[in-house]
Amino acid sequence: MWVFCPFNGPATIKVGIMSxxxxxxxxxxxxxxxxTLRxxxxxxELWSVYFxxxxxxxWVDAPNLEFIEGNKPVVYSSKGGHASFPHPGIYVQGSSKLGIGVRNDAARSKFFIDSSTNYQIVAAEYLGDTAVVEPNWLQYMREWGPTIVYDSRAELEKIISLLPVFFRFSVENIFDLFPTELYGRKGQLDQKRRIIGWKMKDAS
Incomplete structure (x- = not known):
């Protein structure tokens, strides 16, 4: 199941007890x-869900998921960044040893999407070539959004200045801790190539 979000908000960096x-x-x-549902x-029967x-x-096995209305698994989308998680909470991506990383906040909300009723099937090759007609928007073979370049060094220096002297290391090492999309990036690839890429990855 693919979900399109028009805008991704700025990140929050967690440094020890500070955000x-x-x-x-x-x-x-x-x-x-x-x-992805397996x-x-x-x-x-639902075996697991990929977040x-x-x-x-x-991948999270079915017994460790939350369900609503009987058999519908719940997917929590993080604030601003839309990363998916099986439970509400604060998830940090980065260095657990140093306590530095990208903070992902996921919580219950009155805003939700029921993807069991609001969806569009865009491909089902196993049913035959004519079973599902691809929507026109799937043929958009361009990037979804403009290229954005950030002054990442200035932002990261703000973080470094808060660290104890013995924790301060090069900007290059800090860059390695975080997901690549935090830095200057192009708009995301068209969805057709993304779907094909994930099919190939899953098959391998």
């Missing part, structure tokens, strides 16, 4: 996110 909101780093236009081909999280993600 530092960035002014621009992480924000961009056109944000595609996804989660079902039994024989019974239709995409910036540059990575995780």
């Amino acid at each position: 530092i909101p960035m002014s621009r780093i992480g924000q961009h236009v056109g944000d595609w996110e996804h989660f 079902l039994s081909n024989f019974t239709g 995409s999280q910036h540059s990575g993600g995780e």
